[in-house]
């Protein structure tokens with residue numbers, strides 16, 4: 237049976253592991269930390285300041301700031317944009333645990349992973365600005 241690499245004739249370099257909260261996560265060279273975590277089944281890794289709602293990859297393109305992690309002691313990096321490097325040590329947690337101030341653009345009004353019906357219906361009670369109409 238042909239796999240995805242066969243279909244595009246890709247020959248990726250040997251993979252490596254990063255540490256996410258002390259647990260090894262496999263990485264294909266070139267993957268972002270967010271992609272590696274998602275591939276390992278990690279869907280949320282921090283919570284909002286207010287309400288403690290789960291956050292992980294949402295936009296996947298660096299816009300929503302829902303995917304913040306600490307990498308090698310550097311806080312508030314977007315996992316969806318940060319390329320994984322061998323020996324990276326990633327720590328996750330709530331906004332305060334990642335060392336950020338909570339003012340880094342936590343969208344607050346984005347839906348929880350797997351809950352598309354929740355978009356913007358709470359008036360921003362999670363700390364982000366409310367989505368307002370024209």
Ligand code: FES
Nearest residue numbers: 294296298301316
């Ligand atoms: S998932 Fe939106 S900024 Fe990373």
